[in-house]
Amino acid sequence: MLLFLNIDCVLDPPADAVDPQSDSAVGVRRLEAVMLEWRQLRIVVTSDRRYRMTLEHFRGFLVPALQHRLIATTLLYGGHGHATRRTREDEVLDWLRHEECEHADWLALDSCVGDYMAHADRLLPCTTFTRSVVADLHARLLCRSGEHPAIINVPIDTPWRSAAEPGRPSFA
Numbered sequence: 164m165l166l167f168l169n170i171d172c173v174l175d176p177p178a179d180a181v182d183p184q185s186d187s188a189v190g191v192r193r194l195e196a197v198m199l200e201w202r203q204l205r206i207v208v209t210s211d212r213r214y215r216m217t218l219e220h221f222r223g224f225l226v227p228a229l230q231h232r233l234i235a236t237t238l239l240y241g242g243h244g245h246a247t248r249r250t251r252e253d254e255v256l257d258w259l260r261h262e263e264c265e266h267a268d269w270l271a272l273d274s275c276v277g278d279y280m281a282h283a284d285r286l287l288p289c290t291t292f293t294r295s296v297v298a299d300l301h302a303r304l305l306c307r308s309g310e311h312p313a314i315i316n317v318p319i320d321t322p323w324r325s326a327a328e329p330g331r332p333s334f335a
Contacts, residue, residue, distance in 0.1 A: 164203050164307065165269040167237070167255045168194075170210045170221060172272055172289040172296075179293045190292035191224050197297060198229050201304050207258060208236040209251050209273060235262075250278035270303055272296070 173190040180189045198204055208221050213236035222230040237254040238261060249257070251273055259265050271279060272289045279286040287303060289296045 164201070164205070164304065165267055166204055166206050167209045167251075167258075167269060167271040167273070168206050169251070169273040169275065169289070170208050170212060170224075172274060173292045174224070175291045177291040177293045179295070193292050193294075193297050195226060195229055197300055198225075198232055200301070204232065204304070206233045208233065209254060209271070213237065214239060250280075251275045252279045252282055255282075268307055270300075270307070272300065
């Protein structure tokens, strides 16, 4: 199962954080708890931060044991200010085509609600990673867990290689 994640949702302090001075660690720890429960979950970052940060930088937000499960960012399009506006949904679909896994099961956690028209059923709206969003994500994963066998053939201990690198893991 792929989760296309606008990482800003996780990095911003959750609206329901107990301490008003909470930092991004609250949302990140909640994401890690979800990842620990759903071992087949792999994450692709969709945030515009991908134009400024590397995949390794994003992985650095997670504990080392989970970093390899953040497998990629969506594609970069000739600079952040590209003339043709792509919706997040377009970016997700482009990435799935690029990786030749159009039939993979996926969900999106994103604040760009209007960007997901054809696949609105796969979107979990999120501005911050509240307990309610976590519960919705668990429910969606539970509903989808029996629908498809493991889509991604990536051993748990194998780090992801980008599309530019040889030996990229294959998708079933």
